[in-house]
Amino acid sequence: MATAVLTTLDPKSRAASRGMSDLAIRNLFIIPTILFLIIFNIFPLLYSLGYSFTDFRASGTGQTNFVGLQNYRTLLNDPFIWNNFAITAKYVIVSVVGQVLVGFGTAMLLNRSIPFKGLLTTLLLLPMMLSMAVVGLFWKLLYDPSFGIINYALGLGTFEWLSNPSMALYAVAITDIWMWSPFVMLLSLAGLSAVPKHLYEAAAIDRAGPFYTFFRITLPLVAPILMIAIIFRTMEAFKTFDLAYVLTSQPTTELISIRLYKMAFQEWQTGLSCAFAYIVLIMVLAITNIYVKYLNKVKER
Amino acid sequence: MRKRLTGLLAGIGLSLACSTSVFAQELTIFWAEWDPANYLQELANEYEKETGVKVTVETTPWADFQTKAFTEFNAKGSAYDMVVGDSQWIGAASEAGHYVDLTEFFNKHKLNETMAPATVKYYAEYPSNSGKYWSVPAEGDAVGWSYRKDWFEDPKEMEAFKAKYGYDLAPPKTWKELRDIAEFFHRPDEKRYGIAIYTDNSYDGLVMGVENAIFSYGGELGDYATYKVDGIINSEKNVKALEVYKELYKFTPPGWAKTFFVENNQAITENLAAMSMNYFAFFPALVNEASNPNAKVTGFFANPAGPDGDQYAALGGQGISIVSYSENQEEAFKFLEWFVKDETQKKWADLGGYTCNKSVLESAEFQNATPYNKAFYDTMFKVKDFWATPEYAELLIQMNQRIYPYITGDQGTAKEALDNLAADWNATFKKYNRVQN
Numbered sequence: 001m002a003t004a005v006l007t008t009l010d011p012k013s014r015a016a017s018r019g020m021s022d023l024a025i026r027n028l029f030i031i032p033t034i035l036f037l038i039i040f041n042i043f044p045l046l047y048s049l050g051y052s053f054t055d056f057r058a059s060g061t062g063q064t065n066f067v068g069l070q071n072y073r074t075l076l077n078d079p080f081i082w083n084n085f086a087i088t089a090k091y092v093i094v095s096v097v098g099q100v101l102v103g104f105g106t107a108m109l110l111n112r113s114i115p116f117k118g119l120l121t122t123l124l125l126l127p128m129m130l131s132m133a134v135v136g137l138f139w140k141l142l143y144d145p146s147f148g149i150i151n152y153a154l155g156l157g158t159f160e161w162l163s164n165p166s167m168a169l170y171a172v173a174i175t176d177i178w179m180w181s182p183f184v185m186l187l188s189l190a191g192l193s194a195v196p197k198h199l200y201e202a203a204a205i206d207r208a209g210p211f212y213t214f215f216r217i218t219l220p221l222v223a224p225i226l227m228i229a230i231i232f233r234t235m236e237a238f239k240t241f242d243l244a245y246v247l248t249s250q251p252t253t254e255l256i257s258i259r260l261y262k263m264a265f266q267e268w269q270t271g272l273s274c275a276f277a278y279i280v281l282i283m284v285l286a287i288t289n290i291y292v293k294y295l296n297k298v299k300e301r
Numbered sequence: 302m303r304k305r306l307t308g309l310l311a312g313i314g315l316s317l318a319c320s321t322s323v324f325a326q327e328l329t330i331f332w333a334e335w336d337p338a339n340y341l342q343e344l345a346n347e348y349e350k351e352t353g354v355k356v357t358v359e360t361t362p363w364a365d366f367q368t369k370a371f372t373e374f375n376a377k378g379s380a381y382d383m384v385v386g387d388s389q390w391i392g393a394a395s396e397a398g399h400y401v402d403l404t405e406f407f408n409k410h411k412l413n414e415t416m417a418p419a420t421v422k423y424y425a426e427y428p429s430n431s432g433k434y435w436s437v438p439a440e441g442d443a444v445g446w447s448y449r450k451d452w453f454e455d456p457k458e459m460e461a462f463k464a465k466y467g468y469d470l471a472p473p474k475t476w477k478e479l480r481d482i483a484e485f486f487h488r489p490d491e492k493r494y495g496i497a498i499y500t501d502n503s504y505d506g507l508v509m510g511v512e513n514a515i516f517s518y519g520g521e522l523g524d525y526a527t528y529k530v531d532g533i534i535n536s537e538k539n540v541k542a543l544e545v546y547k548e549l550y551k552f553t554p555p556g557w558a559k560t561f562f563v564e565n566n567q568a569i570t571e572n573l574a575a576m577s578m579n580y581f582a583f584f585p586a587l588v589n590e591a592s593n594p595n596a597k598v599t600g601f602f603a604n605p606a607g608p609d610g611d612q613y614a615a616l617g618g619q620g621i622s623i624v625s626y627s628e629n630q631e632e633a634f635k636f637l638e639w640f641v642k643d644e645t646q647k648k649w650a651d652l653g654g655y656t657c658n659k660s661v662l663e664s665a666e667f668q669n670a671t672p673y674n675k676a677f678y679d680t681m682f683k684v685k686d687f688w689a690t691p692e693y694a695e696l697l698i699q700m701n702q703r704i705y706p707y708i709t710g711d712q713g714t715a716k717e718a719l720d721n722l723a724a725d726w727n728a729t730f731k732k733y734n735r736v737q738n
Contacts, residue, residue, distance in 0.1 A: 058375045060691070061397050080702060145555035146492075146573070158489070163558030165710040249503045249559045251706050265368045267694045268375070 052275035059268035071275035098177035103184025136246030191222035424620035436620030438657035451598035486575035495552030497568030497577035516613035518542035535719035
């Protein structure tokens with residue numbers, strides 16, 4: 001496939017008429033990209049791996065010492081860090097499950113002929129086009145116990161969404177669900193509209209119930225694309241920073257990225273924070289791998 | 302093709318080269334985004350009129366101020382010639398060589414004698430009592446309190462208060478009275494609450510709020526010279542102080558768990574609370590009727606005394622330092638020379654800046670200029686501050702981690718929180734090989 005792309009430059013194309021060869025095109029587009037990747041991604045990645053074994057501080061002029069695995073030991077023995085991981089896990093589960101339920105549900109509702117379907121879909125997509133920090137700022141106002149519209153609409157009085165330590169994380173997750181359900185909805189909608197109509201007709205002829213149809217036809221056929229949505233959302237939820245940072249500063253909402261930010265740019269413990277970042281990277285890779293394995297299995301069916 | 306590319310590259314190179322060449326007649330001062338920075342810009346405009354040197358005050362929101370400044374320092378960037386840096390940065394910035402040593406300048410202009418002693422001690426000198434100075438005290442600041450005069454002076458309220466507590470309702474002189482008054486005015490069903498305090502744990506808001514209690518209860522955070530904290534940060538006095546701060550939290554408006562100077566001024570302007578803790582720097586907005594509908598009925602008092610009569614307040618405020626990586630250090634020195642003159646300091650105070658100049662502070666003109674200047678003058682001679690060691694950010698985060706869950710989340714006891722904090726701090730000092738006797 002790749003070689004086919006490389007060798008068949010359309011002779012009538014503008015590039016060909018300017019006398020550019022396939023090789024020139026390749027060099028023009030691919031080499032800069034690879035260079036960019038190496039300079040801005042791969043190189044810092046390896047460099048920070050080196051830092052993670054030292055006590056380097058970007059703010060200091062002191063000597064940098066090699067400390068071996070000490071940073072990793074410190075981090076994995078710190079109860080606060082474990083707490084950050086537990087909080088993040090809880091957040092990822094609540095937020096991704098919520099997004100899949102709401103997103104897939106909305107997609108099911110939209111997957112029929114209704115008036116103004118296009119307009120409706122576009123409007124539903126608006127939340128995910130906003131900036132995270134902006135969403136955080138206005139949800140902070142919506143949640144406000146004194147004048148927020150949420151308490152007013154639900155008749156909750158002065159219920160404290162963000163300053164109640166046990167509620168704050170859910171409040172952040174609800175905001176995230178509001179913002180990113182449309183993304184799951186969009187992908188699910190694409191999956192749903194690709195399910196061949198004749199399968200439903202056959203099921204109807206066989207008098208299959210709606211639940212049976214859903215679990216035996218709809219879900220299996222949409223599953224691969226839904227899995228992709230879940231992978232994306234899990235990775236994003238794992239990295240959530242701005243939303244939680246803007247909304248609240250409860251210790252119960254201190255996600256790993258927030259702790260990492262504080263460690264790296266407020267305390268300037270550069271070596272330690274590099275090690276922390278690597279632990280997070282390994283975890284994300286592991287989780288993504290499990291998903292991808294599962295995705296492949298789903299596709300094979 | 303190749304020629305064109307070379308031309309393009311040359312063009313980019315040339316424009317880069319031009320943009321980095323600095324005109325010596327321009328100076329940039331970096332500060333946080335708040336009213337005093339605007340006053341400093343006005344003062345700097347005067348300097349431009351006199352000398353032709355353009356001085357720009359560049360600002361960024363408080364939450365990013367530290368991160369942005371230190372990112373620039375660590376990159377040895379020359380974007381800022383001077384920075385009006387927070388008092389607790391001084392250790393980190395001087396040890397890492399980010400600040401120019403101003404000792405000679407300090408002694409030449411006898412700033413030791415002309416500036417209020419607390420401002421010299423906390424804004425300029427590092428390490429403590431070393432006689433080495435790194436900044437010129439610029440914006441003096443400390444925590445004070447504003448209160449609703451109309452609520453306090455309502456005859457019905459005064460009568461009810463006297464009946465309940467046995468003494469007259471007046472601006473509190475002690476933390477006990479502060480607590481009583483907060484309890485008295487706390488009426489959630491009327492949407493009126495007792496008190497507004499700092500609770501934001503993302504930088505130093507909460508810690509400075511708690512410091513007001515600790516210092517006035519006669520406590521300390523530790524021995525700043527020997528780094529000893531055992532028995533000091535977790536002393537009996539500090540436990541009591543932390544308990545009273547937590548009790549005050551009960552009398553705050555709903556959702557008062559991430560609040561700092563903005564929210565605490567809103568507590569007064571939006572009729573939420575009877576009393577509100579805030580830095581003096583934010584009081585100009587409270588006497589201005591455009592920003593505070595209750596301006597006429599807003600009064601001020603200094604941080605009350607503790608049970609043993611100790612009376613201290615948490616220090617805010619900043620000094621101006623010259624950044625080592627600046628390409629205009631000579632011009633910056635000239636600006637500072639102009640800045641420390643008595644007449645400039647007077648102008649600075651007139652514009653709304655909180656001068657640290659003793660003679661201006663002591664003048665009747667300054668003390669009568671606003672309803673809070675007298676309280677400011679009283680406070681500036683009894684202030685204390687957080688650690689200024691290079692690892693202060695770690696100490697700050699550890700303190701937030703230990704006391705925030707206790708105060709806002711009702712977890713554990715004050716003693717446990719402070720014992721754990723002492724252990725955290727000991728570990729941190731050990732990590733950086735600080736002496737501990």
